Amino acid sequence: MPRSLRVKPDRLDRVKLALSRNGFRSQRSLAEDVGLSLATVSNFLTGKPVDYAVFDELCRSLALEWREIANLDFEVLSPNRDKSSETIEWRDANQNSSPSYPNGAVPLGSPFYLERTPFEKQIYQEIEKPGALVRIRAPREMGKTSLLLRVIDFAKRLGYRTVSLNLEQVDQSILSDLPQFLRWLCANVTRQLRLPPQLDEYWDEDLGSKISCTSYFQDYLLESIDTPLVLAFDETNQIFEHPQVAKDFLPLLRSWYEEAKTLPIWQKLRLVVVHSTEIYVPLDLNQSPFNVGLPIELNTFSPMQVQQLAQRYGIDWSEGEEARQLTDVVGGHPAPIHTAIYHLSRGEVTLAQLLQSASTATGIYDRHLQRHWATMHEQPKLAQALDTIISAAEPMKLDAILAFKLKSLGLIRQSGDRAIPGCNLYRQAFKSIAS
Numbered sequence: 001m002p003r004s005l006r007v008k009p010d011r012l013d014r015v016k017l018a019l020s021r022n023g024f025r026s027q028r029s030l031a032e033d034v035g036l037s038l039a040t041v042s043n044f045l046t047g048k049p050v051d052y053a054v055f056d057e058l059c060r061s062l063a064l065e066w067r068e069i070a071n072l073d074f075e076v077l078s079p080n081r082d083k084s085s086e087t088i089e090w091r092d093a094n095q096n097s098s099p100s101y102p103n104g105a106v107p108l109g110s111p112f113y114l115e116r117t118p119f120e121k122q123i124y125q126e127i128e129k130p131g132a133l134v135r136i137r138a139p140r141e142m143g144k145t146s147l148l149l150r151v152i153d154f155a156k157r158l159g160y161r162t163v164s165l166n167l168e169q170v171d172q173s174i175l176s177d178l179p180q181f182l183r184w185l186c187a188n189v190t191r192q193l194r195l196p197p198q199l200d201e202y203w204d205e206d207l208g209s210k211i212s213c214t215s216y217f218q219d220y221l222l223e224s225i226d227t228p229l230v231l232a233f234d235e236t237n238q239i240f241e242h243p244q245v246a247k248d249f250l251p252l253l254r255s256w257y258e259e260a261k262t263l264p265i266w267q268k269l270r271l272v273v274v275h276s277t278e279i280y281v282p283l284d285l286n287q288s289p290f291n292v293g294l295p296i297e298l299n300t301f302s303p304m305q306v307q308q309l310a311q312r313y314g315i316d317w318s319e320g321e322e323a324r325q326l327t328d329v330v331g332g333h334p335a336p337i338h339t340a341i342y343h344l345s346r347g348e349v350t351l352a353q354l355l356q357s358a359s360t361a362t363g364i365y366d367r368h369l370q371r372h373w374a375t376m377h378e379q380p381k382l383a384q385a386l387d388t389i390i391s392a393a394e395p396m397k398l399d400a401i402l403a404f405k406l407k408s409l410g411l412i413r414q415s416g417d418r419a420i421p422g423c424n425l426y427r428q429a430f431k432s433i434a435s
Contacts, residue, residue: 018063035101102335116298122294122296132293175241228269300332336425
């Protein structure tokens, strides 16, 4: 791998568009978020060379697949240096450097990834089965994409073909139009499988887009490969915002899963569907892909896992008390846990200071909390329901849909039909939210 990479000239517009799509108001806000200089971020966005590790970090922050935008024919090496030795030196230096700010998915090979036992083993076993379907669900920032990276890597090591599609990267105009979305799906799978596109040969408007898409997969894509294909959809919740498309597309996935029971060609396909919120579009349960296959719902970290992660950052919490304190405040949510331990490992703050300021505008969770504040502002009924839960002296019963939404955001925990705040951080931060 070269020491430096730059964005392909014909991908620069896509990269710049990803800036606003991922909530960054400016180059400066992206630079501050990832802890880089403004000049470095500017170089990346204008196609100038940046360090490989920086390139990878910025791609993850912008939800971009680095291999799709990197000019791999370009590299910067010192003159008279051997390329292979340069790569080894870079890799050793990278492994010995201080940990990067935890943001987005945890890269493959990172020592800061905690195995999601027993989920990895369950999923690995499932995708080896003909016609498998795996559903991974959890609130945002719970580690779904990090787990998916490892599922895809496992499939590749089995010799399977893999295609991973992040629906956050799809234009809203495409997501809101079923025929256009299904053509987008077929085109992207074709490209990632490195097959020549033949959409027009299989698309028949008289038969409709769903049958055309199914025919394209069955008669072209699956026939063209001689190994199983793992097709993964990340951020599938993006399509829930377009109910008319969701009501056709999600049953289509279910139909492909069912086809594998009678048609051997469909047994090559292994589906992995990842989403961060419950499905709210009205679907016939007999058509929904969300009540078949292997369901995986990621849990929060236990105090023992928090203790283990701290050790990987070089922090000795062998007594366990610090891990319990942090878990009590943030509820074991992986992203806040990683953020806290990262700052503690740098000696920037003590645990007592961190916990004291956690729910305030000056604390390390300000951006995390602001995202939830924005959601509450947009959905007053949800804010009122959260206020009810926080204000109550005992677990409360909520409307089922409101409870589902709050749980999907990670803001509440449920026991039966009763709910309590997800953690003390949210209890303190969202006091009197509806006022």
